[in-house]
Amino acid sequence: MITLKLFHVRYLPSELESGLLYFSEEYGIAGHLCPCGCGSKIITPIGPTDWSLEEKDGKATLYPSIGNWQIPCRSHYWIIKGRIKWSYQFTDDQIRLGRRNEEERAIAYYKKLDNKRRKKTIFWRIVNSIFKK
Ligand SMILES: [Zn+2]
Numbered sequence: 845m846i847t848l849k850l851f852h853v854r855y856l857p858s859e860l861e862s863g864l865l866y867f868s869e870e871y872g873i874a875g876h877l878c879p880c881g882c883g884s885k886i887i888t889p890i891g892p893t894d895w896s897l898e899e900k901d902g903k904a905t906l907y908p909s910i911g912n913w914q915i916p917c918r919s920h921y922w923i924i925k926g927r928i929k930w931s932y933q934f935t936d937d938q939i940r941l942g943r944r945n946e947e948e949r950a951i952a953y954y955k956k957l958d959n960k961r962r963k964k965t966i967f968w969r970i971v972n973s974i975f976k977k
Contacts, residue, residue, distance in 0.1 A: 845928075846879045846928040847926050847927050847928070848863060848865040848876055848879070848904070848923060848928065849863060849864050849865065849926065850865050850867060850903060850904040850926060851864045851865060851866050851867065853866050853867065853868050854868055854870055855868060860875055860877050861877075862879075864876065865904050865926070867890070867904065873889055873890060874889075874895070874897055874904075874906070875887045875888070878915065878917060878919055879919070879928045880917045884915045884917070886912060888906065892953055893950040895907060895908065900925070902926075903925045903926035904923060904925075904926055905923060905924050905926075906922070906923040909922045911934060911939075911942055913934050913939040913942065920932060920933060920934055950971070950975070954968065954971045
């Protein structure tokens with residue numbers, strides 16, 4: 845059973861220690877080392893279009909799962925109440941799909957935001973330029 849202890853910080857340190865989930869509430873970012881042991885640094889932005897981090901009794905739950913298709917080990921797991929729960933390994937198709945879902949989630953969020961404001965902003969143009977490559 846691999847566990848990650850929630851560790852509140854203001855800034856993420858450049859060297860992360862295994863077994864800790866660093867979280868900067870101020871900057872909306874969390875980081876930990878890949879629990880497979882490969883030593884890769886996993887950074888998860890925390891926010892409405894990124895991951896949500898719920899803290900209960902000093903233990904963190906992240907949603908959704910963390911899929912590290914960008915690093916060689918391609919690990920995929922959940923962090924639930926400070927514990928690592930392994931998920932299935934990605935296939936190449938799922939990796940493509942995962943990327944698309946992330947983009948759709950972000951686009952849906954910004955669209956909603958944009959409708960609320962009822963005016964075109966430079967923000968929208970930036971979002972479009974990011975996702976329409
Ligand atoms: Zn790994």
